[in-house]
Amino acid sequence: MSEIDRPEGTAAPAAGGLPAEPLGVGVGWEIGAEGLEWTELFPRIARQARYVETAPLYDPRSLDRIRGDLAADFRFILHYSGLTLPGPTTRIEQHFPILNGLCRMLGSPWFVEDLGYWSVEGSDLGAFFPLILSEDSLRTSIANMKALQAGVSFPHAPENPPFSTILGDIHILDYMSRLSRATGSPYLIDVGHLYSYLSIREEDPLLALSRVDWQSVVEVHIAGGEMVRGPAGRWIYDDNHSKPIMPEVLDLLVLMLPRASQARALTVEVDYNRAERGVQDPLDVAVSNFFRAHAVAERWAPWLVDRAPRTETTSPARVAAAQ
Numbered sequence: 001m002s003e004i005d006r007p008e009g010t011a012a013p014a015a016g017g018l019p020a021e022p023l024g025v026g027v028g029w030e031i032g033a034e035g036l037e038w039t040e041l042f043p044r045i046a047r048q049a050r051y052v053e054t055a056p057l058y059d060p061r062s063l064d065r066i067r068g069d070l071a072a073d074f075r076f077i078l079h080y081s082g083l084t085l086p087g088p089t090t091r092i093e094q095h096f097p098i099l100n101g102l103c104r105m106l107g108s109p110w111f112v113e114d115l116g117y118w119s120v121e122g123s124d125l126g127a128f129f130p131l132i133l134s135e136d137s138l139r140t141s142i143a144n145m146k147a148l149q150a151g152v153s154f155p156h157a158p159e160n161p162p163f164s165t166i167l168g169d170i171h172i173l174d175y176m177s178r179l180s181r182a183t184g185s186p187y188l189i190d191v192g193h194l195y196s197y198l199s200i201r202e203e204d205p206l207l208a209l210s211r212v213d214w215q216s217v218v219e220v221h222i223a224g225g226e227m228v229r230g231p232a233g234r235w236i237y238d239d240n241h242s243k244p245i246m247p248e249v250l251d252l253l254v255l256m257l258p259r260a261s262q263a264r265a266l267t268v269e270v271d272y273n274r275a276e277r278g279v280q281d282p283l284d285v286a287v288s289n290f291f292r293a294h295a296v297a298e299r300w301a302p303w304l305v306d307r308a309p310r311t312e313t314t315s316p317a318r319v320a321a322a323q
């Protein structure tokens, strides 16, 4: 990205396209989505939240509506969907101009997407299926990542998906590190998604974490969730973003953060669906989840927690946050 393209207030990228300075702790929240209102959420987390990670938004006015309340150094990260990196029939080049445009509009230093199948032969699935952990799928992901790197100006950090059933023999953390080594890409570990995988396999978390290439982990996700009945009646972890963060998932974050010394961002994903989840107090749950994860970062990843005073504004949200 040239100096001319870089939005005001964004840091210069370091070698490899990633910013040298951490973004800090932010929220995963879909701009423009209904339910959890930005005007209610943001004032309660404004003093600690440094960025929003959002789904694609195609109307810049919804971005402008929240930008007015934000400090000049507030950032955005694009959480894309639809690439289908492991899909053999994906037409990945169709996404290049969209990705370049969205990242420029948001000033997103990199963009993320869960590794999985969002479409099959051009048909949108409406959600995604987690990837098949096979050599075939890994080869496809590597080829698509290389094409992506050649066609898009912003680095892609793929994310380990949630699992309710595991297909294929490659360990998810080996899959991520092999994809990263073959392409030089950074990657993202979602703590809850990893918990879903480890709990199905009844695997020791510490042993599993020894498989991670920590130097390449640029971002960590955490969210609320709960145990639900899965296929064959077995209890599985559902990373639904709506419920309080489970203590076991917070414990896994404590194990991960000191190892993730190159991480530039910790995203607390707080989007939710009130009707579907039956959450009575979604705002309180979201705020509590944010600060519980923030407290872990203060203790175990102090480089993510900027204690310098923020740029002040006089917007109503700022004033409310200061009270």
Ligand SMILES: [Fe+2]
Pocket: 159, 190, 221, 222, 269
């Ligand atoms: Fe995530």
